[in-house]
Amino acid sequence: MISQNALRHAEKCRFCFMCRHLCPIQLQTGKEVNTPRAKGLLLSMVNKGAAEFDKDMAQTMYECLICDACVNDCATGYQPPLYIREARTEAVVNDLAPQAVMQLIENVDATGNIYGVQKPSFAQEGSDVLVYIGEVAACKVPQMAEGLLKVLAKAGVSAKVLDNEPASGVMLADLMGYVDEVAQQAKACAAAINATGIKTVVVLDSYDAEIMKQRYAQWGAEINAEIITATAYVAKLIEDGKLAAKAACGTLGACHDDDRLARTFYEFAPIRAIAKAAGYQLTEMFNKERLAKSCGSAVALAYMPNIVTKVAAGRWDDLARTEATAMLTASPEAYLCLSQATPEGKQVVDLYSALAE
Amino acid sequence: MKILVCMKAVPSTGQVQVDGQFRLQRDGAKLQWNIADEAALEAALTLKSAEDTVTVLTMGPAKLEDPLRELLARGADRAILVSDPAFAGADTVATAGTIAKAAEFLGDFDLILCGRRAIDGETGQTPAMVAAALGIPCISNAESVQLQNGAVFVARRLESGTVLLSVPCPVCVSMCEYTYTLRLPGIMGMRRAKSKTVELLDSAALGLSPQSCGLKGSLTKVISMDSKFPGLRNGPKETDLNAGTDALLAMLQEVVK
Numbered sequence: 001m002i003s004q005n006a007l008r009h010a011e012k013c014r015f016c017f018m019c020r021h022l023c024p025i026q027l028q029t030g031k032e033v034n035t036p037r038a039k040g041l042l043l044s045m046v047n048k049g050a051a052e053f054d055k056d057m058a059q060t061m062y063e064c065l066i067c068d069a070c071v072n073d074c075a076t077g078y079q080p081p082l083y084i085r086e087a088r089t090e091a092v093v094n095d096l097a098p099q100a101v102m103q104l105i106e107n108v109d110a111t112g113n114i115y116g117v118q119k120p121s122f123a124q125e126g127s128d129v130l131v132y133i134g135e136v137a138a139c140k141v142p143q144m145a146e147g148l149l150k151v152l153a154k155a156g157v158s159a160k161v162l163d164n165e166p167a168s169g170v171m172l173a174d175l176m177g178y179v180d181e182v183a184q185q186a187k188a189c190a191a192a193i194n195a196t197g198i199k200t201v202v203v204l205d206s207y208d209a210e211i212m213k214q215r216y217a218q219w220g221a222e223i224n225a226e227i228i229t230a231t232a233y234v235a236k237l238i239e240d241g242k243l244a245a246k247a248a249c250g251t252l253g254a255c256h257d258d259d260r261l262a263r264t265f266y267e268f269a270p271i272r273a274i275a276k277a278a279g280y281q282l283t284e285m286f287n288k289e290r291l292a293k294s295c296g297s298a299v300a301l302a303y304m305p306n307i308v309t310k311v312a313a314g315r316w317d318d319l320a321r322t323e324a325t326a327m328l329t330a331s332p333e334a335y336l337c338l339s340q341a342t343p344e345g346k347q348v349v350d351l352y353s354a355l356a357e
Numbered sequence: 358m359k360i361l362v363c364m365k366a367v368p369s370t371g372q373v374q375v376d377g378q379f380r381l382q383r384d385g386a387k388l389q390w391n392i393a394d395e396a397a398l399e400a401a402l403t404l405k406s407a408e409d410t411v412t413v414l415t416m417g418p419a420k421l422e423d424p425l426r427e428l429l430a431r432g433a434d435r436a437i438l439v440s441d442p443a444f445a446g447a448d449t450v451a452t453a454g455t456i457a458k459a460a461e462f463l464g465d466f467d468l469i470l471c472g473r474r475a476i477d478g479e480t481g482q483t484p485a486m487v488a489a490a491l492g493i494p495c496i497s498n499a500e501s502v503q504l505q506n507g508a509v510f511v512a513r514r515l516e517s518g519t520v521l522l523s524v525p526c527p528v529c530v531s532m533c534e535y536t537y538t539l540r541l542p543g544i545m546g547m548r549r550a551k552s553k554t555v556e557l558l559d560s561a562a563l564g565l566s567p568q569s570c571g572l573k574g575s576l577t578k579v580i581s582m583d584s585k586f587p588g589l590r591n592g593p594k595e596t597d598l599n600a601g602t603d604a605l606l607a608m609l610q611e612v613v614k
């Protein structure tokens with residue numbers, strides 16, 4: 001049931017090979033089938049009756065981070081994530097998705113998050129902004145959530161965090177595509193946010209910010225507040241003089257532009273402003289800003305840890321080509337993935353904690 | 358409660374082509390469901406309780422079977438494709454007559470929901486004609502629809518506001534665009550849809566003679582077709598916002614003259 005629109009994106013590839021050179025998974029695994037264009041070809045073959053959509057093909061569709069690097073550089077403007085997401089829907093509907101993926105979906109059913117645990121609460125009262133922590137920070141990188149809340153307190157911002165914060169739906173969307181189950185999560189999340197009456201929502205995880213800003217309205221899940229990424233919000237606090245810059249720490253670092261900040265929001269300056277305010281001297285990796293190489297996503301890490309660890313190591317290779325010793329990030333997803341492969345002598349820095357110290 | 362939703366597949370904007378008889382060419386065109394019809398379907402799915410059934414019906418080529426199946430995945434219980442080469446070229450009278458025949462064939466519906474107009478023809482006539490053919494009332498331009506004790510409560514859009522109407526079933530209601538956001542298909546819905554059949558109704562099944570449907574059964578004939586403002590799209594590209602605004606204003610003033 002791949003839509004005509006998605007098939008159009010799959011079938012009109014002109015084989016220019018650009019995505020082959022950019023795909024972080026292909027770069028690490030070396031498998032031709034891991035290029036976005038190969039995934040498109042496979043779906044095209046299925047559509048023409050020349051191949052069967054089987055478990056192997058479904059597995060291939062999950063060997064993608066949906067990092068949008070291919071979209072960013074596609075010469076013809078096609079969007080592989082469109083058909084990859086729909087292929088994942090097809091895989092789940094037909095019980096062809098990898099077992100690890102199905103387990104994560106069951107975890108979401110049971111607990112609301114892919115980790116299958118009670119989501120830790122960061123609940124606090126406040127009135128200026130609502131901070132949306134997200135599943136990844138809450139369950140896997142709690143220090144970053146705490147760091148952000150400390151930074152906001154330091155700037156005199158009264159920040160509220162919901163108790164029993166609902167899932168945004170972004171994780172389920174990566175696992176099974178844009179389906180009604182995801183829209184239902186979005187509606188519940190929007191309702192909880194709207195019930196606070198707060199007009200500014202600061203979103204820690206840019207993956208959550210993306211789905212809220214780009215998808216919620218078309219699913220009838222409007223949020224009656226401004227959605228702003230935590231990086232943009234904190235950078236503005238620094239610019240407005242509400243947060244004082246720290247003394248230089250003497251460490252040379254390079255900022256990692258996470259997938260969504262890099263290619264959805266084109267938000268490059270805020271993270272660098274935060275890094276400077278945290279006392280870091282900055283250099284740049286060759287693959288930066290819109291061309292930043294992905295280091296993995298939390299969802300992909302959960303169902304294919306070996307591949308994502310290799311992908312994260314690939315990002316560390318980029319850092320090794322500079323003089324920097326620190327990879328600087330304000331993304332819980334990036335922090336989690338980079339931490340899986342930190343080389344000796346290097347460190348991954350959570351910028352909110354660094355700024356809060 | 359039996360609800361029928363009439364859906365129309367229309368060419369995506371900008372891809373409209375017509376043949377020598379000024380009939381829209383749907384075969385090669387990328388199609389989408391008419392926006393107001395999507396609102397009608399969502400209204401039906403919102404009203405639907407466990408005992409109710411929602412049937413979607415469309416009239417068009419055989420290639421609409423897959424898009425209809427997707428509507429089953431979104432929550433419709435039954436999908437009907439009214440398709441026959443004899444139906445080609447139908448105007449609103451012939452279309453409404455065919456749909457009404459199909460509705461009669463399928464059984465007594467309590468509520469028929471349609472979009473108020475299609476984005477290709479923009480006549481807005483078909484819902485009222487279907488209702489007339491079936492001998493039931495029609496409420497057009499609905500913004501919302503609710504059911505209570507066998508009656509339909511409709512908020513109907515007027516030029517100066519909204520009027521609330523109550524009508525006993527059976528009734529036909531045509532919905533305004535963007536009033537309801539059509540839900541996404543769910544995983545369970547897609548699994549259910551796989552085992553369902555899209556039912557085909559042709560002219561023989563409906564007992565329609567070739568003279569009473571399609572182009573032959575139409576009362577109107579398109580005798581010419583022109584672009585209202587030829588060449589407007591081929592003007593110079595303007596990259597400066599202010600200059601572009603001035604150019605657009607001048608162009609609009611020229612059109613108004």
